[in-house]
Amino acid sequence: MLIDTNVNLGPWPFSPLPDHTGPALAAHLAASGIRRAFVSHLGGVLLPDPMPANAKLFAQTRRTPALLPVPVLNPALATWREQLDICRAAAPIRAVKIFPNFHNYRLSSRRLDDFMAALAAAKLKLLLNVRLEDERHKYFALRIKGVPVADLAAFLQRFPSHHVLLTGAYKPEVEKLAAVHRNFSADIAFCETFKTLEFMLPKVPARQLMLGTCTPLLSTRGEVGKLTFAQIPARARTLIGSENARRFFDL
Amino acid sequence: MRIIDVHTHPVLDHKGGTPAEVKKLIAHGRRHGIVHMVALGDVLVYGATPNAAQLRAINDENAMVARLHPDYFTAFVYLNPRLGERATMAEAERCAALPGFRGIKLEIANNASHSCMRHAAKAARTFNFTILQHSWSTTNIKDRIHQSDPVDTALFARRNPDVKVIMAHLTGIGFRGVLEAKPLPNLYVDTSGGWPEEGLVEYAVEHLGPDRLLYGSDLPVRENAITIGRILGAQLSAVERQKILFGNTARLLNLKLN
Numbered sequence: 001m002l003i004d005t006n007v008n009l010g011p012w013p014f015s016p017l018p019d020h021t022g023p024a025l026a027a028h029l030a031a032s033g034i035r036r037a038f039v040s041h042l043g044g045v046l047l048p049d050p051m052p053a054n055a056k057l058f059a060q061t062r063r064t065p066a067l068l069p070v071p072v073l074n075p076a077l078a079t080w081r082e083q084l085d086i087c088r089a090a091a092p093i094r095a096v097k098i099f100p101n102f103h104n105y106r107l108s109s110r111r112l113d114d115f116m117a118a119l120a121a122a123k124l125k126l127l128l129n130v131r132l133e134d135e136r137h138k139y140f141a142l143r144i145k146g147v148p149v150a151d152l153a154a155f156l157q158r159f160p161s162h163h164v165l166l167t168g169a170y171k172p173e174v175e176k177l178a179a180v181h182r183n184f185s186a187d188i189a190f191c192e193t194f195k196t197l198e199f200m201l202p203k204v205p206a207r208q209l210m211l212g213t214c215t216p217l218l219s220t221r222g223e224v225g226k227l228t229f230a231q232i233p234a235r236a237r238t239l240i241g242s243e244n245a246r247r248f249f250d251l
Numbered sequence: 252m253r254i255i256d257v258h259t260h261p262v263l264d265h266k267g268g269t270p271a272e273v274k275k276l277i278a279h280g281r282r283h284g285i286v287h288m289v290a291l292g293d294v295l296v297y298g299a300t301p302n303a304a305q306l307r308a309i310n311d312e313n314a315m316v317a318r319l320h321p322d323y324f325t326a327f328v329y330l331n332p333r334l335g336e337r338a339t340m341a342e343a344e345r346c347a348a349l350p351g352f353r354g355i356k357l358e359i360a361n362n363a364s365h366s367c368m369r370h371a372a373k374a375a376r377t378f379n380f381t382i383l384q385h386s387w388s389t390t391n392i393k394d395r396i397h398q399s400d401p402v403d404t405a406l407f408a409r410r411n412p413d414v415k416v417i418m419a420h421l422t423g424i425g426f427r428g429v430l431e432a433k434p435l436p437n438l439y440v441d442t443s444g445g446w447p448e449e450g451l452v453e454y455a456v457e458h459l460g461p462d463r464l465l466y467g468s469d470l471p472v473r474e475n476a477i478t479i480g481r482i483l484g485a486q487l488s489a490v491e492r493q494k495i496l497f498g499n500t501a502r503l504l505n506l507k508l509n
Contacts, residue, residue, distance in 0.1 A: 016426075016450055032484065134445050137425055140390045190446060194471030195279075219447035221484025225476035229283070 002224065003245040004029060004037040005127070006167045006187045006212030007067075009060055010053060012042050014139040017216045022060035022067055029066070029215065032224040036066050037215075038127070038249070040097045044072030045132065051083055058090045068249070070097045070127055075115040076105040084118060094249045095125035095165070099132075100151075101144050107155040116159050125248060128152070131168040131190060132217060149173045156181040165248060167212055171200060178204040185244060187212025189223055197230040197240070206236035210244045252284050252493070254479065255500040255508075258383070258419060258443040258467025259288045261316050261324070264296055267471070268312055270319055276470075277323050283475040287508055289467075289500070290316050291356040291383065292329040299397050300360045301331055303338050310346050317351030325504060327354035327383055330374065332367040343374035353504050354381040354417075363399035363407040372411040381415040381503060387423035387444070401428030408438040415503060417465065420444030421451055429455045432463070439503060441467035442495070447481035452495075461491040465500045 007029065011019045020028060029037050039061060043053030054071040061067040071087040073080050073096045087093055096119065100107055107128075119126055131146035138144070152166065156177065164184045166174070171191035177184060186204070189212040193199060200209070213223035227241055245251070261276055262268040280288060292313040297305040309329050317326040328346035330339050346352045355375055361367055363384050375382050384407065389400040399407075401424040408416040416438050418424060422445030424431070429451075432438045440455060440463060455464050468478040482495055501508060 015448070016454070018450075134422075134448075136391050137388070137422070137445065137448065138391060192446065192474055192477060194474055196474050216449050219449050219477075219481040219484050222447035222477040222480035225480035226474060229476035 001035040001242055002033045002211055002227075003242045003251075004034045004213050004215065005165060005210045005245050006189050007037040007039045007215045008042045008217065009039055009057060010042040012217060013046070014142070015217070020216065022062075022064035025215075026064050026066040029220060032213075032220045033228070034211075034213070034220070034224065036068060036251070038070045038095065038245075039067045040070045040072050040127075045099050045102050049077065050074055051086065054083075054087055054090075062091070069093055070095050072097050072099065074098070074103045075111050076103055076109070080115065081118060084122070088122060093124065095127050097127040097129060097167075099129045101131070101147050107147065107151045112155075116162055120162065125165065126162065127165045127167055128155075129167045130173065132214070146170070146173075149176055153177060153180065156184055159183070163248070165210065168214065171196065174209075175200065175203045178208055182208070184208065185210055185248060188226060188240070189214035189218060192226070195230070196226050197232050197236075201232060201236060206232075206239045207244060209240045210248070211241050252496060253508075254283065254285045254466060254496045255287045255289070255506070256280065256285050256468050256470065256475070257289045257417065257465045257500045258441050259290055259470045260293065260472070261288070261290050262293045262312050263471055264293065268315070273316055273319055277320060280323075280475070283479055285475065286323075287506060288324055288470075289354070289383075289504070290324045290326050292327065294329055294356060294358045299358070300333060301329075303334055303342065306331060306334075306342055307345075310342065314346065314349045314351070318349075321351055324351060325353050325506065326351045327356040328352055328380070329356045329358070330371055331360040332357070332365070332370045333361050335367075336370045336373065339370040340374055340377070343378055343380070347378040347380070352380075354383055357382060357384045359385055359397040359399075362395055362397065363403040368407050372407075372414050375411075375414045381417060383417040383419055383441070386418045386420055386428065388425050388428060401431040405431040405435060405438060408432075408435045412437050415439070417441055419467065420469070421455060421464070422446065422448050426451070426454055429458050433458045436463075439463045439465055439499070441465045442482065443467035443469035443473065443478065447477050452482060452485040453487065456487060456491055456495075461487075461494045462499055464495045465503070466496045
């Protein structure tokens with residue numbers, strides 16, 4: 001049974017992607033062997049206030065147990081604490097997701113001190129999205145780069161007691177961070193080279209990697225193949241495919 | 252399912268060229284159902300604009316790969332049209348005499364709309380070669396001197412309707428690139444390049460039809476499990492998948508595979 005840590009609902013205005021319903025998304029994921037998925041709503045990335053998208057997320061996942069909602073929050077908004085409370089009341093969430101580059105704040109912002117403390121108090125995990133798309137293929141007017149690896153490193157150093165899941169980081173970025181930091185995991189959606197995991201595992205412990213497909217922006221079956229075809233120890237495959245996520249999210 | 256990978260670099264950055272390494276690569280390919288690869292050479296090892304001696308070295312290495320395993324590799328001759336007609340034709344002729352060469356690989360020595368491309372077209376006509384042109388949208392990467400935007404590759408195909416051209420990197424050319432290729436029956440697109448962005452394969456089949464899309468991985472830059480999974484996971488018929496993964500390249504390059 002695979003657990004996907006990086007899945008999205010909702011339309012993306014720059015690409016004609018399928019706008020799945022919750023059940024349709026669950027069926028799509030199941031066709032590639034994914035039985036549970038942590039899902040956010042893409043509307044929360046671009047809207048000035050992510051809450052309308054979070055409301056759609058909760059509505060679309062409520063009757064689909066395979067989909068576990070991860071609301072998007074913007075710590076740069078004055079009302080993030082109130083919004084966190086609303087999300088917790090709306091559904092039994094286990095994590096929230098942030099998009100620093102899309103929401104126009106730096107990870108060095110002092111606001112994040114209170115934000116991280118609030119997550120810890122609520123026993124919630126943080127998913128930190130590094131990128132959603134290959135920068136070379138973005139819509140020409142969307143000048144948003146991935147979150148700089150130096151900013152990620154400083155953030156991990158600043159909050160050593162938090163274990164953060166990075167989504168959308170490139171393989172060299174994950175490897176660079178893993179050489180120094182143990183308080184993060186990374187999904188493998190944007191990690192790719194010839195025999196990705198065979199070459200990655202000597203540099204990044206399997207316990208720090210999780211399956212993430214970035215569905216529907218990337219091909220689910222293609223991304224899953226990266227794990228299922230990898231010639232790696234069975235234990236590492238299990239850790240990356242499900243066990244690390246199970247432990248991280250306390251499933 | 253049998254698969255032909257039309258876009259591979261068995262030797263890249265001087266790595267992969269020993270007989271043992273080539274054997275390992277074949278074993279890797281067979282594990283994924285790949286029964287044949289098109290070897291395009293170590294194209295960037297000497298930078299964007301290799302000289303004649305450097306081209307010969309790259310092509311000799313590629314010829315070695317094809318000679319060792321003629322049943323598994325077809326080779327394309329790597330050319331730099333900026334070296335002029337004489338040098339371009341001489342290297343194409345040299346490689347055409349070697350076993351296994353069926354096409355020309357063009358990378359980033361020049362933009363595909365440059366007038367020097369007439370030399371590559373002449374070589375393709377003379378030796379009945381298909382041209383595979385590296386292509387990528389220059390909307391964000393901004394190097395039109397070396398990079399060929401899909402507009403440029405399409406212009407080259409339009410100027411040379413009797414030459415068969417493969418516009419490389421479906422993900423790199425994107426939706427706009429598919430539409431550039433649409434009206435040109437001599438222009439094919441390979442599926443290599445970049446992360447497996449959802450929806451592009453189906454879009455390409457919708458606009459190009461199922462006969463002008465060729466499976467390619469860009470191995471070893473990319474991973475076959477992902478690039479094949481992207482085709483298998485696309486909303487296509489079994490016949491369309493078979494054409495993309497095998498039939499179209501076999502037909503285009505006239506490959507007789509057992």
